[in-house]
Amino acid sequence: MARQLNYHDMHAVFTRFREIEPEPQGELHHVNAYTLLVAVALSAQATDAGVNKATGPLFARVDHPQKMLDLGEEALTEAIRTIGLYRNKARNVMKLSRILVEQYGGEVPSSRAALQSLPGVGRKTANVVLNMWFRQPAQAVDTHIFRIGNRTGIAPGRDVDVVERAIEDNVPAEFQLHAHHWLILHGRYICTARKPRCAVCPIFEWCQYEEKTQ
């Protein structure tokens, strides 16, 4: 496993990310806090492109938890069938929508505890909503960030909560808010799981990945 990069190298790495993309954006389609929450919940073990394909038509009509209740679980299941794990996801989104209507006035709560108490919403999903909607420096650790953290030395750790803490503790404060999307986009397009594109990697000189090419 890679060693944690020191402060100097961490600063250099994120400075490079910022030079390439000053305002990194997520790629999950959404129109408000509710649709963001649903989109992120649907994105488990699925690609953003795959989720967007299903949520485009869905969110055009359903952009509020009450409308989701009106739509019904059968129709939702059909609408998201092309996404993986669709039965569990449809069931969870229906339950979650009911809770939002009955307990939160149809709004998406802004506390981690409230978010994580929703069915189908774990720590990662809660962190993404906290980061993207409520603009908190929450560090969601997904498959990309776990892989990259360990390959590069940006945030090494055997499990996700160790990686999450490594990011909180070692990413310089000025980069905390955008760290999530910089790392996601790097993982999606450069440091891919299968054949990482080391030849075009902007942080190659700091990377500790033992199997890196070039």
Added chain:
DNA sequence: ATCCCGAGGG
């Protein structure tokens, strides 16, 4: 540790 699960890429 296992299950859920379709789409896309190699």
Added chain:
DNA sequence: CCCTCTGGAT
């Protein structure tokens, strides 16, 4: 064919 994709609940 096999692997991967912004995980969560049991």
